[in-house]
Amino acid sequence: MTGGYSLLVADLIGVAVFAASGAGAAVAKRLDLFGVGFVGFVAALGGGLLRDLVIDAVPPLAFGDWRYAVTAVCASVAVFYLHPQLNRLRRTVLLLDAAGLGLFTVTGTLKALEAGVPAVGACLIGMLTGIGGGVARDLLTGEIPVVLQRDIYAVVALGGAAAVTLLSRLELAGPLPLALSAAAMTGVRLLALYRRWSAPVAVP
Amino acid sequence: MTGGYSLLVADLIGVAVFAASGAGAAVAKRLDLFGVGFVGFVAALGGGLLRDLVIDAVPPLAFGDWRYAVTAVCASVAVFYLHPQLNRLRRTVLLLDAAGLGLFTVTGTLKALEAGVPAVGACLIGMLTGIGGGVARDLLTGEIPVVLQRDIYAVVALGGAAAVTLLSRLELAGPLPLALSAAAMTGVRLLALYRRWSAPVAVP
């Protein structure tokens, strides 16, 4: 899980998908081309940036590896020009978004554990890597973060991060178990969407 | 002031109180259970997280010591389920919030000084440790931070941070003077609430 070619490709797919979600939100708010690129960049790389700041990885991946930034910007620009067609691809985007959530949570948790963060902290950092970009996207576009309002989303990330931490503690964090963890998060997230599961809201 | 048992207990009380304030705000915005926990976590640990990023304490306490995160989450969940009763406890919460402000400002200022930050910077970091969580809470729930709008709140933190810095420079920063500083901040904050003191607003 330390940067093989297939992992890089998968990681960049996650970046592209999250960038597309940010760019779509920015287009809906009538931001200009730069604003769309900026919100896409933050949505794709904000979670990882927070993770790298917290574990003191210098420079953060978002600035240290140009492929991440370029992927995020290209995906955002594509959404800017293609967004009418993309609306019809909404189901695909939700699928890819769920895949990105699983992947980012796995890599975030692993990087935190490798940096010596204790178990509970690593779970939190993994979860924040998965959901941080979406929170930043919503703050930039003037919304209360959607991840805090409805749907089973962050809970999936937290559960997945706990599973990865457990695997790592048991020295079972090989490629296959980790891939299965990411796939399980993606599956639960899609099931939650399909079944309209949502977390409880306090009675007034 | 370097992590004795009584300090830890006091610190965790501060965490619980600030988490409760964040969770209360999140419940009022109709966020779900996870959202309430998340806003509570950020309100309780956001100020300290910013402090640790700035002084390069790795990993930040919010992720490095599980007792902080667990305390924040438990307090938030308690507010989620008990909030109708808690409304009646509003006076108690304001008292505890004032106590948390004093304590967090003292520890934030000391940690910055110990990390070699110069005096003016340490005062600012101490103040941000005290008020940062509340600012993050308000941003997440879509409000202009209340600390910027009314009440004597941040000024109390800034004055207290200056007092702690002065004590430290005079080599008088023993447990008793520090406890008195925290208590003085708490007292001034409560007096400001009781007397409805507020900072001036510019004439239009």
Next chain:
Amino acid sequence: MTGGYSLLVADLIGVAVFAASGAGAAVAKRLDLFGVGFVGFVAALGGGLLRDLVIDAVPPLAFGDWRYAVTAVCASVAVFYLHPQLNRLRRTVLLLDAAGLGLFTVTGTLKALEAGVPAVGACLIGMLTGIGGGVARDLLTGEIPVVLQRDIYAVVALGGAAAVTLLSRLELAGPLPLALSAAAMTGVRLLALYRRWSAPVAVP
């Protein structure tokens, strides 16, 4: 470019100008005196703080050199008391703001390159140093960041950061070329204001 006296003076002018822009926005939102100072501080020093966190400069300049914080606060307080007169100075403020944008982008890019960040990342960090304070100012006052919505602003910073990176790679980053880069950014920004250039918005 490593801290000569004239650079420090120019840097502090940039801090004062950005602080004034933040304080003006805070006055318009009816924040109190402290809130005005806080928003001014964040607008002036937020971009540099993010830069220093990312390149791991400890403590960040905003906390490590008291002249920065004091300049930001004094400029904010001046705006608080003088803002009716300052409205008439709007053209001057826009001119100074454009100058600050050029200067901050140049120093941010150079610091990132000196810290070993690769070229693409250094461009992004330079741009964020120039625009970060304005983004934070707008988030704190409950607005969608204006830099994302209209005007040629961030694009100027990005282009200037790319020019500085190129100069640095060609070992031509002496005082004169860097000053010309900053001046060019300022000029393009002013021209964009005067001619009302703006970036495209997606068709609905």
